[in-house]
Amino acid sequence: MYKNLRVVPHMVFGRGSFNQLDDILRAYRTDEGSHVVYLIDAIHEHRPLIHRVPIHKNDLIILVNVDTEPKTSYVDELVQRVNEYSNRPPDAIIGLGGGSTLDLAKAVALMLTNPGSAADYQGWDLVKNPGITHIGIPTLAGTGAEISRTTVLTGPTRKLGINSDFTPFDQIIMDAELVEGVPTDQWFYTGMDCYIHNAEALAGSFINTFAQAYAEKSLDLCRDVYLGDDPEADDKLMVASYFGGMSIAYSQVGVAHALSYGLSFLLGTRHGVGNCIVFDQLDDYYGPYVEEFRRMMDKHNIQLPRGVTKDVDEAGMEKMIDVALGLEPLWQNALGPDWKSIMTREKVRALYERM
Structure with a gap:
């Protein structure tokens, strides 16, 4: 059966579009006594954006x-x-920040209308009730959180998103002015999340014409940004992020994300950094893309963290392997229906030990 894909229904793109937020919210506010909730990355507490x-x-x-x-x-x-x-419930939840902040906004909006803990909904299509209206405004570009049907959450036993048709935002505002001035390392690691999305989608067994079209264009934009000197790099990276998220919505990620989830669960490694640490070890699976990724690192003088798993004990290693291998759709996409006979625990261990 083909997936009935739900995407973000309302989007504004363009420099200065953040200034339209009050007008946009007018459509969601119910009366003078109502309220909206802003979840804002704390990094903006003393920055000009919060006053806008x-x-x-x-x-x-x-x-x-x-x-x-x-x-x-x-x-x-x-x-x-x-x-x-x-x-009374808020009229809307607004997430303003990078991918983690956007994921929190999506998750909070869902959990305001669904009982229990967020941990109860880690998985695929477990959410039963639509969430509060939620609006995403990225101040970083690359994760695809603004368009995706998932959150990235670490729970008590695993790292796994809330994947559902109710997860995507109802409205997004994509203003490239908001991503200017991001530190180079953060800009690189977040953007590489997008690049790696595309590589895993294109190399995967779930790929189709719809996903391929978005992934290929997103890759081209990533190349303009990270291998060129494009004056519109911030705008292009925002579009690349959106297209990358659209691509995996109708395909899937693969080996890098599965292994990165294990790193994040045990060591707290940030998602973009973890993807890069893992991807650098995956020549056997994504060879040409890994080679290009290294050229991008060289151009921007990025030094990946090394030896991150050297102090992991046996129990920790086993837990990382469990978390990674628990992401079955990712492995199916990467290696096909017989992936369990291909990606053994020993192979996963060997890859982690190289990191």
């Missing part, structure tokens, strides 16, 4: 800490805080 947020008298701003990968327990804390703020 159109706050109304009842609105709630929560500065979220994304120094580590988002956890299901943190989602639960945020949901409790939103519920305690008012006896």
